[in-house]
Amino acid sequence: MQDKAAFTPPNMWLAVLALSLATFMQVLDSTIANVALPTIAGNLGVSADQGTWVITSFAVCNAIALPLTGWFTRRFGQLKLFIGSVVMFTLTSFLCGFAHSMTELIIFRALQGFFAGPMFPMCQTLLLVIFPSSKRSMALALLSMVTVVAPIVGPITGGWITDNYSWPWIFYINVPIGIFASIVVWTQLRAREETTTHAPIDYIGIALLVMGVGLLQVVLDKGNDLDWFASSHIIIMSTISVISLVSFVIWELGERHPIVNLRLFKDRNFAIGTISLTLGYAAFFAINIILPQWLQTQMGYTAIWAGLAAAPMGVLPLMMTPIIGRYASKFDLRILASLSFLTMGASCLIRAQFNTDVDFRTIAEVQLFMGIGVAFFFMPITTIVLSNLNGAQVAEGSGLATFFRVLGGSFASSLTTWIWSRREVFHHANLTESVSIYNPSAVDYLDKMGGATQQHLAFIDKTIEQQAYMMSTIDYFWILGWGFMALILVIWFARPPFVRSGAPSAPSAGH
Numbered sequence: 001m002q003d004k005a006a007f008t009p010p011n012m013w014l015a016v017l018a019l020s021l022a023t024f025m026q027v028l029d030s031t032i033a034n035v036a037l038p039t040i041a042g043n044l045g046v047s048a049d050q051g052t053w054v055i056t057s058f059a060v061c062n063a064i065a066l067p068l069t070g071w072f073t074r075r076f077g078q079l080k081l082f083i084g085s086v087v088m089f090t091l092t093s094f095l096c097g098f099a100h101s102m103t104e105l106i107i108f109r110a111l112q113g114f115f116a117g118p119m120f121p122m123c124q125t126l127l128l129v130i131f132p133s134s135k136r137s138m139a140l141a142l143l144s145m146v147t148v149v150a151p152i153v154g155p156i157t158g159g160w161i162t163d164n165y166s167w168p169w170i171f172y173i174n175v176p177i178g179i180f181a182s183i184v185v186w187t188q189l190r191a192r193e194e195t196t197t198h199a200p201i202d203y204i205g206i207a208l209l210v211m212g213v214g215l216l217q218v219v220l221d222k223g224n225d226l227d228w229f230a231s232s233h234i235i236i237m238s239t240i241s242v243i244s245l246v247s248f249v250i251w252e253l254g255e256r257h258p259i260v261n262l263r264l265f266k267d268r269n270f271a272i273g274t275i276s277l278t279l280g281y282a283a284f285f286a287i288n289i290i291l292p293q294w295l296q297t298q299m300g301y302t303a304i305w306a307g308l309a310a311a312p313m314g315v316l317p318l319m320m321t322p323i324i325g326r327y328a329s330k331f332d333l334r335i336l337a338s339l340s341f342l343t344m345g346a347s348c349l350i351r352a353q354f355n356t357d358v359d360f361r362t363i364a365e366v367q368l369f370m371g372i373g374v375a376f377f378f379m380p381i382t383t384i385v386l387s388n389l390n391g392a393q394v395a396e397g398s399g400l401a402t403f404f405r406v407l408g409g410s411f412a413s414s415l416t417t418w419i420w421s422r423r424e425v426f427h428h429a430n431l432t433e434s435v436s437i438y439n440p441s442a443v444d445y446l447d448k449m450g451g452a453t454q455q456h457l458a459f460i461d462k463t464i465e466q467q468a469y470m471m472s473t474i475d476y477f478w479i480l481g482w483g484f485m486a487l488i489l490v491i492w493f494a495r496p497p498f499v500r501s502g503a504p505s506a507p508s509a510g511h
Contacts, residue, residue, distance in 0.1 A: 009130055009188035016127065016142065018184035022086050023123040024146045025177045026116045029093070030058065031154030032170050033109075036162040043167065046102045056221040057106045058113035063217045063406060064210055065117025067260045069399025071202075072118055074392055077194035078129070082122035083186050088115040090178025097168035120147075121398035124382070126189065128394065137379060138325030144378030145321045149314045151288060156307040205252055205259035212244030220410045224417050261396045264389070272494040273385030274401045280341065280377060280487055282408035283480050286416045287348065287370075290476055293420070295363070298469045299356070312364045316371030324379060333380040337491045340380070343373030345484030352477040356470050384494050416476070423472035424465075431464045 009015040033040070033054055041051030072081050092112035099105035127139035161169050215237045226234050252258040265271045292310055295301040301309065328336060347370035354362075382401075389397045435442045449456045 007129055007189070007192040008132075011188060012130065014184060015130060015188040016139075018181045018188070019123045019126060020142060020146055021177055022082075022181035022185070023120055023143065024150050025174050025181070026089065026119045027147060027150035028154045028157070029112070029116065029171075029174065030062070031151045032158040033058075036158050036167045036170055039162050040105070040167050041102075044099075044102045044105065051102070052221070052225070053102075053106050054109050056218060057110040058116075059221060059406075059410060060214050060217040061110045061113035062117050063213050063403065063410070065114045066121070066399050066403035066406060067209060067213070068206075069118045069121045069402075070261055070392065070396025071259050073122070073125075073395040073399075074197050074199065077196050078122055078125055078395060079186070079189050079192065079194060081118050082126060083182050085115050085118045085122065086178050086182045086185070089119065090175055090182070093171045093174035093178065097171035118399065121395060121402050124398045124402075125395045126185075128386075129192070130189070135325075137328045137383065138322070140379040140382050141321045141325030141328070144375075144382070145317055147378055148317045148374050152307070152311055152314045155292070156304065156311070159304055159307070199257040202252075202255055202257055202259040205248065205255060208244050208248035208251060209259065212241050212248050215241040216245070216407075217410060220414045223414050224421075228418070260400065261393070262400075264393065264397050264400060267388045269384050269387045269494050270389065270397055270401075272490065273381055273387075274404050276337065276487055276491045276494075277381045277385060277401055278404040278408035279490075280344075280381065280484070281405045282412040283348075283483050283487075284344065284374070284377070285409040286412040286476070286480055287344075289413055289416045290420060290473060291351075291363075291367075293417075294469065294473050298466050305360075309360055309363045310367055312368040313371045313374060315368060317375040320372075320375040324375060328379060328383075332496060333383055334491050334494060334496075336376045336380040337384070338488045340373045340376035341484045341487045341491070344370055344377070345373075345481045347373065348477045348481035348484065352474045352481060354470070354474065354477075356466060381491070384491075387497070419479075420469075420472050420476055423475050424468045427471040428464060428468035431468055432461075435460060435464070 037051045037054060040054060041047065044051075069081075076084070089112060092108050092115060095108040096105055096112060099108055124140070124143055127143060128136055131139040158170050161167075161173070219234055219237050219241060223234055228234055229238075249262060252260055252262050265274075288310065292301075292306040295306040295309060324336075347366055350366050350369075385401050386394055386397055446456060446460075449459075
């Protein structure tokens with residue numbers, strides 16, 4: 001597809017600003033409510049466990065909507081789908097803030113999550129449409145910056161708003177942004193022609209998708225709370241999810257008008273790129289979970305200071321984005337992706353050398369270093385993912401890849417907490433064995449403290465717990481570090497060239 005298929009809005013940068021703001025708002029909202037959960041649960045008079053459904057309901061419906069993006073695009077067109085999603089996301093955000101009970105809030109968060117689904121893939125597709133081919137790397141680099149910065153800003157912003165105002169404002173702030181973004185994007189892009197199709201609705205595919213993905217997301221979100229397969233609820237939901245997802249894949253591959261185009265995985269670059277994106281993002285997401293959690297629970301950091309320690313990760317991506325966007329096309333994108341995995345892997349291996357005396361500056365410096373890898377992560381891999389796709393396939397591929405990326409984050413969230421706590425139990429048991437009357441060093445230490453009193457033993461147990469969590473954290477960073485290194489091998493299975501007709505153009509919904 002030639003550059004003539006591209007559409008130039010009256011004001012390019014105003015359109016880019018509005019598209020980016022809408023996506024920033026949507027990505028931000030996936031994390032901003034997390035730190036406010038205790039306050040929300042307390043204000044609405046429910047337990048902390050019930051309050052977590054504020055997160056789960058959003059994640060479940062978001063995961064269901066993402067694979068449907070391609071079908072929605074074919075049916076309604078890219079622009080109408082994006083505008084409709086932003087408008088409904090803004091409305092449900094207002095309703096979330098206005099909710100007077102936990103039931104209302106969970107319902108509105110579920111709707112908010114569903115309408116959030118198509119926003120990121122559509123923003124990506126529209127940016128590729130309005131940028132000329134020579135600058136489309138810049139478009140993807142800008143979007144990658146939004147993807148990196150928003151999850152970092154989310155918890156800090158959410159904590160500050162909750163502490164200084166009230167929790168409804170974490171939802172109300174979306175309203176002016178959503179109104180601005182929808183009006184600007186519509187006025188800038190409404191002159192662009194689109195073709196839509198009215199293929200039969202794959203009801204069986206939708207039902208299997210909703211059951212399979214919905215229950216899988218609930219299992220991932222609630223697994224730790226319910227002790228995984230020790231719970232009959234988890235076993236039942238997992239079984240139904242697996243059966244539904246296997247049936248879904250079989251059905252979709254044989255369906256003439258599938259609701260999700262799984263045949264895209266026949267393309268080598270899409271498959272390798274999606275695998276790399278999913279696993280790389282899962283490992284990246286795991287870092288963003290375990291580091292603040294360790295700092296807050298074991299190192300005495302407040303939520304704000306833990307956020308500030310993690311924040312330097314976003315500094316270099318902000319500074320490097322224009323450079324990467326401008327010059328990335330001159331390099332083999334597999335080299336840039338490998339540099340990303342190498343840097344993020346190295347940062348994890350450096351963290352694996354931490355101890356309980358590590359200071360704020362060291363933590364922040366490692367985060368700053370990892371920012372180099374983050375800057376080179378999203379744009380090259382996204383370009384590889386979309387490199388062989390054309391027309392409506394771009395929206396389908398973007399939605400499907402984003403779905404797997406989000407699912408990778410959900411797996412990372414559940415497995416990180418599970419592995420971290422299990423390894424702590426293991427190390428705690430091993431360290432405790434050393435505290436006995438048969439260990440002269442332990443006896444001598446207790447004697448210096450004044451004897452084996454209840455208070456002194458409690459202090460030692462607390463010290464052992466802190467060291468056990470430190471050792472568990474080190475274990476997990478070793479796993480993540482070598483995991484990133486392994487992805488360097490995976491990405492080289494992709495086949496150049498990576499700047500082809502597919503990724504640049506994406507002209508209309510009906511092709």
